[in-house]
Amino acid sequence: MKDALVPVLVVIGLLLLAGLTLFLVRRPRRGALPPTEQPRPGIERGEQVPPSVITAPAPEKAPERVTPTKPAVPAPAPPAAGETAPPVEAPPAPAAPEIEQPEPTAGRLVRLRARLSRSQNVFGKGLLGLLSRDHLDDDAWDEVEESLISADVGVQATTEIVAKLRERTRVLGTRTSSDLRTLLTEELTEALDPKLDRSLHTGVVDGRPSVILVVGVNGAGKTTSCGKIARVLVADGHTVVLGAADTFRAAAAEQLATWGSRVGAQVVRGPEGGDPAAVAFDAVKKGIEAGVDTVLIDTAGRLQNKVGLMDELGKIKRVVEKHGPVSETLLVLDATAGQNGLSQARVFTEVADVTGVVLTKLDGTAKGGIVIAVQRALGIPVKLVGLGEGPDDLAPFDPQQFVAALLGDE
Ligand SMILES: Nc1nc2c(ncn2[C@@H]2O[C@H](COP(=O)(O)OP(=O)(O)OP(=O)(O)O)[C@@H](O)[C@H]2O)c(=O)[nH]1
Ligand SMILES: [Mg+2]
Known part of the structure; x- marks a missing residue:
């Protein structure tokens, strides 16, 4: 009887030893902190206000930089009865909408110049082509006038631009293509009234936004x-x-x-x-x-x-x-x-x-001359231009950069 008990006791002893080892190995390390939730930048910087007034940050429609949070490995099996449950790793906190850093505004018009390609055909290729004809007779000038009007420059501004171009080409005599580019650049820029104040009125005024x-x-x-x-x-x-x-x-x-x-x-x-x-x-x-x-x-x-x-x-x-x-x-x-x-x-x-105009969808038109017409007709500066549907496709308006884009590359 005693002899039969010995192997049983040995097995029980071994099981206890294995259990103890398992317990010691899986015990959480002292000092390990639970995962903390990162504060969300930006959105919660301000004070909390009643939810009826302020929207919760809407989820990104098409998150561009947020990676999916679905676990790639299957969930671990539940622990066997009597076994100490291992600490469960907390699921990653739901990703807060990532705050984007928009592109700097300086140079946007230069970056987006290709969006004006439809207008470039009229101003760059068309007008420069017409003006470089050997004989600028009345018919040629009529064509210049028509192309400006068809580009929505407006009748009054067109008449003025053509009169100045006529006078200056006559004085110039022989015309190189670089002379003509300079001439057209100057007259179109002038028609855009480069001295107008196009800054946005932003910033704190008298302690208020x-x-x-x-x-x-x-x-x-x-x-x-x-x-x-x-x-x-x-x-x-x-x-x-x-x-x-x-x-x-x-x-x-x-x-x-x-x-x-x-x-x-x-x-x-x-x-x-x-x-x-x-x-x-x-x-x-x-x-x-x-x-x-x-x-x-x-x-x-x-x-x-x-x-x-x-x-x-x-x-x-x-x-x-x-x-x-x-x-x-x-x-x-x-x-x-x-x-x-x-x-x-x-x-x-x-x-x-x-106090200012935002002219959108210039990317979808060959009539970039509308900028001139708008300012003339309203007497208000164009401050920003929309050149596409992308989030950073809105550029502060700059007459020199705009005209350079309209005329295209040399
Ligand atoms: N291609 C292009 N599309 C633009 C530009 N600006 C706006 N859009 C598009 O124009 C459409 C209308 O834009 P919204 O901003 O909704 O116009 P809204 O004036 O607020 O319209 P309502 O609220 O209905 O009065 C959208 O599909 C925009 O993506 C731009 O500069 N270029
Ligand atoms: Mg709207």
Whole structure:
């Protein structure tokens, strides 16, 4: 009997020893800290506000740099009964939307010059070709005039440009292609009024953020431009709050929230169908509380009639100005709308104190001359130009760089 117990006791002893070893090996090391959650930069820098007012950062529609967080290996089997459960590795915290660092704004127009290729055919190839003819007779000048008008330069500006070119080519006599390029560069640049102030009115004024209202007709690119301008401002070191005062469409606020989350800008929004002026007011309030230097307000683009528009924009402005004056009103215009867009633009300049134009979709037109026509017709500087649908495809407008891009490479 005793002899039979010995192997049993040996087996039990071995099992106990194995259990003890397993326990010691798998015990968590003292001092190992649980994984900490990284603070999310940007979005949570500001103070918390009621969720009804501020959107949670919207998830990236198409995350470009966030890698999927799905585990690649299968989950470990549950521990056997009686075995000490090994410490479970915490699943990685859900990736916060990565805050992007937008491209610097200096040099954007140069980088995007190829987007003006359609206009380059008219100005660079077309005009330079015409002007290099041996005999610049009346017919040739008529052609120069037609091509400028067809590029939306406008009649008045075209007449002036052609008169100057005629005079200068006559004085010049023989013309080399580099003479002509210089001539055309100078006249087109002059027509763009290079001395106009095109800076955006941003930064803290009297202890309050600057307020920029963004207005324009349906589909001109207001919301997209607000998002892109926020990136321009962030790239230049500013801090921004966005106000989604287009309460007409729920999707508009979503669209803006997505743009905001990408650069860590808070987005203030209201209920669908709510009062746009109240949203604009709250956005400025939030901007003051959060200590940002610029508040950008997107508005709805319905142009039912002038009175309705005047009422709505007037109310937004009045209500916002309870905090302090609006610093800038940017009118967003679609370059492809041509002369038609100009008459709509006039309505806005009559109802709002427009201080700058954002000319979008220049990449989709051969009529780059619209920049000249817009400034002439409205007497307001083009401050930014849209050259594509990408997030950094909005460039500060620079007449010299623009003309160089229009004329293309030598
Ligand atoms: N190619 C090109 N497309 C642009 C540019 N700017 C805006 N868009 C496009 O124009 C379309 C309309 O833009 P939105 O920003 O929604 O226009 P909106 O003025 O806010 O429109 P509503 O809110 O309906 O009044 C979108 O598909 C944009 O991607 C640009 O510079 N180039
Ligand atoms: Mg919009």
